[in-house]
Amino acid sequence: MLNCRWPFALGFVAAVAIGSVCAVLPAAEPASDDWQAPARAARKKNPIAADENSITAGKATFVKECLSCHGAAGKGDGPAAKDLTKSPGDLTTAKFWQQSDGAIFWKITEGRKPMPGFDQLLSEDQRWHVVNYLHSFEAKDKK
Numbered sequence: 364m365l366n367c368r369w370p371f372a373l374g375f376v377a378a379v380a381i382g383s384v385c386a387v388l389p390a391a392e393p394a395s396d397d398w399q400a401p402a403r404a405a406r407k408k409n410p411i412a413a414d415e416n417s418i419t420a421g422k423a424t425f426v427k428e429c430l431s432c433h434g435a436a437g438k439g440d441g442p443a444a445k446d447l448t449k450s451p452g453d454l455t456t457a458k459f460w461q462q463s464d465g466a467i468f469w470k471i472t473e474g475r476k477p478m479p480g481f482d483q484l485l486s487e488d489q490r491w492h493v494v495n496y497l498h499s500f501e502a503k504d505k506k
């Protein structure tokens with residue numbers, strides 16, 4: 364009799380194990396490493412013209428708040444980058460610039476660990492100025 368119960372018990376354990384693997388897999392799949400802004404945020408238009416004043420203001424903010432991780436040229440090689448749990452990525456690539464100003468603005472606003480969100484630290488205008496300044500990295504990459 365005992366011999367008959369074991370396969371059942373094992374079958375039950377296996378079913379639970381397989382069940383939990385199956386329950387975890389579909390949930391894990393969409394969480395790809397790509398960081399995407401929500402469509403609504405990405406559609407938001409940049410309200411500030413990228414004139415000299417804006418770019419100068421954006422650069423000052425970038426040097427103060429972003430350079431330590433992102434590096435002076437946005438390559439992700441700032442002095443603090445090596446101590447981060449995750450690379451800040453490269454803000455100069457064509458792939459990065461496939462996203463809209465609205466998407467970049469949203470990412471700066473929200474942050475994602477280890478990057479802080481800047482919704483409290485910077486005003487909306489300051490964040491748009493930084494977006495305008497980041498475009499200077501894009502131009503360099505295309506040369």
Ligand code: HEC
Nearest residue numbers: 398428429432449450451452467470471475477478481493
């Ligand atoms: C403490 C380090 C740190 C600071 C300070 C920081 N970042 Fe980041 N940033 C990161 C990291 C790490 C990532 C990657 C996060 C991820 O992919 O989950 C990132 C990602 C980003 C992205 C998205 C990159 C992509 O591929 O779409 C943008 C845009 C960005 N940062 C801009 C800024 C700006 C602008 C500032 C300053 C206002 C700033 N960051 C300050 C560490 C930092």
